[in-house]
Amino acid sequence: MRNWWQRARLLGEVNPWAVDIGLTLLVQAAMTMPFVVPRPPEVEPATWPAYGLTTLTVLPLVWRRRAPFTVLLAILATSALYKLAVEGPGQPLPYTGLVIVYTIASLSPPRTRLAAALLLIVAVPASVWLNTQSARELTFSLFVFAAAYVFGRLTDARQRATLVEAERAAARERARIAREMHDILSHAVSLMIVQAEAGPLAVRAAPEKAEAAFDAISETGRDAMAQLRRMLGVLREEDGPAPREPQPGLDAIPELLARVRAGGLDVTYDTAGGPGPLPPALGATVHRIVQEALTNVVKHAAARTTAVRLGRAAGLLTVTVTDDGRGPRGVRGPSGGHGLIGLRERAAAHGGTAVTGPGPGGRGFEVRVEIPLDSVAEVRS
Structure with a gap:
């Protein structure tokens, strides 16, 4: 029925x-x-x-x-x-x-x-x-016509509310797609630029490193193209539902760090007291947060080393990315780019917060994200 x-x-x-x-x-x-x-x-x-x-x-x-x-x-x-x-x-x-x-x-x-x-x-x-x-028929007629009018107005109000909610959902989806596109392209292009700039120097000084740099450029480009195809496939419906592949999660972070290291940045990864298994949506958010933070380091910080730490304590999942670069002046904030804005939006989507500023001792730059771990979500994961 x-x-x-x-x-x-x-x-x-x-x-x-x-x-x-x-x-x-x-x-x-x-x-x-x-x-x-x-x-x-x-x-x-x-x-x-x-x-x-x-x-x-x-x-x-x-x-x-x-x-x-x-x-x-x-x-x-x-x-x-x-x-x-x-x-x-x-x-x-x-x-x-x-x-x-x-x-x-x-x-x-x-x-x-x-x-x-x-x-x-x-x-x-x-x-x-x-x-x-008869007065009885008049009363009845006025009542049923008034009821028909009221039901019509209620239908109009419900349809308007549905339309507003649909527009809000579309706006949220556009913002989500924009964040995904920004994260994928910004990260890939930044790494490729760094590798391409280092390539000519490596050719003269260490040819074997030049080959590795060009391999890293190729791998980064292929990975970005694969992620973009997946996103565009979801948006296109002409040929039927697109195959749905899982978003990169915690298990993809080591591969992400390997690509960044190939660009010459020394990255350490610490999961002491680590988060353990997470729901897929939260795992994908953590991956994108780390990706965006490292992209900012590569693009703006001129850092030599970066530390990525994941931890869980007092019901909070903590993600910290700290570098030894130029500090806050080297990272574009809300007025100059959308990276940190998207990072805060991702954290807020899970009820969390993102704080950015000078690193320990006022040196470098630090991104610190705290996301509350819902007990139900943890059980489901």
Whole structure:
């Protein structure tokens, strides 16, 4: 039943005409009931002209989305003609009027809604006067029309809230993709530039080191291309769902450090009291944080050594990257680049914080990220 309802909603989103035609047929079926139910002998039988005029009252609902106010006028006109010109059976509910009032309330701008409300304030009492002239029918009619209007406004509010949430989700996804693209390209290009600049010197002084430098450039470029293909494959849907590969996590950090060392930077890696297994999303975040911190070191710090430390204490996962380079002046902050901003955003996504500044003793630069470890996430990992 649930799958059927989901398919029906999908059909409505893809082809609104199908929904409107189906709704029109449903209303027509409901309004046909009084014509097929046997009538008391003292009441004249229903006639085909009366049924034809009923159908003419229902037919405008096919265009209810395109011209709702015009459809309302058509329904009021045909309904008045039905009451004045033919002797047909009455209806338990004003189906066509309720549908078009709901449509106007959910789809039309305020001015159209106001015009429809003023028109109905006149039309509903007039219809009751032509029918039974009873206060009971007037009260009931006003109630059901007001309910249809309220439901329409609630539908509009829900759709607007859904649209806002979809836009926010799209913005978050764009920011995430931008961070991923920045991390991949910035890291790869920085390492390739360092290796390329060192290559000519190595060719003259130590040819064997030059070969290693060019190999490192090639490996870094291939790795960046592979990660970009994975990201672009996820974004492209023409050929069906793209294969989903896991994001690099803690186990990929040694390979990351090896590529950085190939560029000439001495990097140490300490996991004393280490984090242990982590959920995939958090592991990928830690990898990207380390990657971005090392990219900043390579691009800006002119450092000789860098220390990467991962630890867990008092319910916190701590990631620290410290170098002996030029210090804060050598690292571009929020005003000059997006690296540290993205780093803070990644930490904040897991409820953590990122602090950057001078290293121990005021020398070099340090990136320190603390992320609380949720107990449920740890069990699931």
